[in-house]
Amino acid sequence: MPKSLISIQDFSKDEILHILEVAKEFEADREQSFLAGKVVACLFFEPSTRTRLSFEAAVNRLGARVIGFPDNRNTSQTKGETLEDTIKIVSNYVDMIVMRHPQAGAADIAASVASVPVINAGDGANQHPTQTLLDLYAIQKTQGKLNGLTVNMVGDLKYGRAVHSLVEALRWFDPHFIFTSPEELNMPKKYLEILDREGVDYRQTDRIEDGLNICDVLYMTRVQQERFPDMDEYNKVKDVYRLSASMLGSVKPNMKIMHPLPRVNEIATDIDDTPYAYYFQQAGGGMYVRMAIISYLLGYR
Numbered sequence: 367m368p369k370s371l372i373s374i375q376d377f378s379k380d381e382i383l384h385i386l387e388v389a390k391e392f393e394a395d396r397e398q399s400f401l402a403g404k405v406v407a408c409l410f411f412e413p414s415t416r417t418r419l420s421f422e423a424a425v426n427r428l429g430a431r432v433i434g435f436p437d438n439r440n441t442s443q444t445k446g447e448t449l450e451d452t453i454k455i456v457s458n459y460v461d462m463i464v465m466r467h468p469q470a471g472a473a474d475i476a477a478s479v480a481s482v483p484v485i486n487a488g489d490g491a492n493q494h495p496t497q498t499l500l501d502l503y504a505i506q507k508t509q510g511k512l513n514g515l516t517v518n519m520v521g522d523l524k525y526g527r528a529v530h531s532l533v534e535a536l537r538w539f540d541p542h543f544i545f546t547s548p549e550e551l552n553m554p555k556k557y558l559e560i561l562d563r564e565g566v567d568y569r570q571t572d573r574i575e576d577g578l579n580i581c582d583v584l585y586m587t588r589v590q591q592e593r594f595p596d597m598d599e600y601n602k603v604k605d606v607y608r609l610s611a612s613m614l615g616s617v618k619p620n621m622k623i624m625h626p627l628p629r630v631n632e633i634a635t636d637i638d639d640t641p642y643a644y645y646f647q648q649a650g651g652g653m654y655v656r657m658a659i660i661s662y663l664l665g666y667r
């Protein structure tokens with residue numbers, strides 16, 4: 367079975383550092399063409415702006431070509447074809463599959479039947495490993511290191527796949543975590559148990575003020591409306607944290623605000639022009655990181 371990236375745990379610490387290094391090289395020179403002749407399928411069963419377009423841009427910049435779809439409404443899944451059959455068929459046509467799917471575990475299923483590498487571009491509330499790699503790239507770039515940082519994750523820690531993958535990756539870098547969420551959206555036990563087992567320092571709070579002035583990275587997240595089984599529950603927590611520029615008076619000078627995006631109302635636009643905002647640059651680095659991931663999994667870099 368070819369090597370895939372389904373969970374961030376599929377990469378060792380050394381592999382993660384390698385990807386960040388290669389991404390840096392691609393950022394310095396993004397005109398590459400060593401994948402000419404390759405074809406990559408981008409299969410998006412769930413909406414996306416950044417992930418899909420940065421993957422497609424990455425494939426193009428590497429000289430390969432893209433096929434795929436931005437939603438599955440015009441595919442034979444509407445006639446009842448299974449995910450497994452779809453992936454077996456697409457495997458015949460391409461050298462790699464990038465897939466986003468609303469169901470947790472779908473990427474794992476795809477990799478189990480694919481004859482080419484599969485990259486998980488987000489599976490339900492489970493994992494978003496390529497987001498994590500671009501988050502690490504942004505953290506390393508802004509902080510000059512990955513080790514020993516205080517990272518405050520704020521918002522929907524229950525359904526946010528980006529924070530799940532990021533916690534699993536950062537645990538290798540001696541972090542101090544602050545998990546800021548209302549009780550209904552706490553970080554799932556499964557991830558806290560990993561941190562407990564490995565002796566990683568963390569604390570939980572529901573007050574954004576508690577961790578604001580002591581963190582190096584403030585990782586804001588959107589409350590994930592699409593994952594709530596009950597809209598009344600969503601309405602109770604949807605506006606729980608709203609960060610605005612007036613709240614940043616005592617933050618550390620090196621502090622950067624990150625967000626996987628899209629944002630709804632959890633970061634006011636008056637923050638965008640402050641030196642603390644880094645979410646747009648963070649997303650921009652995603653293309654180079656995805657170029658590095660594709661190259662690595664195809665055996666080139």
Ligand code: CP
Pocket residue numbers: 413414415416417418488497626627628
């Ligand atoms: N961060 C992220 O996954 O964004 P998209 O949903 O726009 O791809």
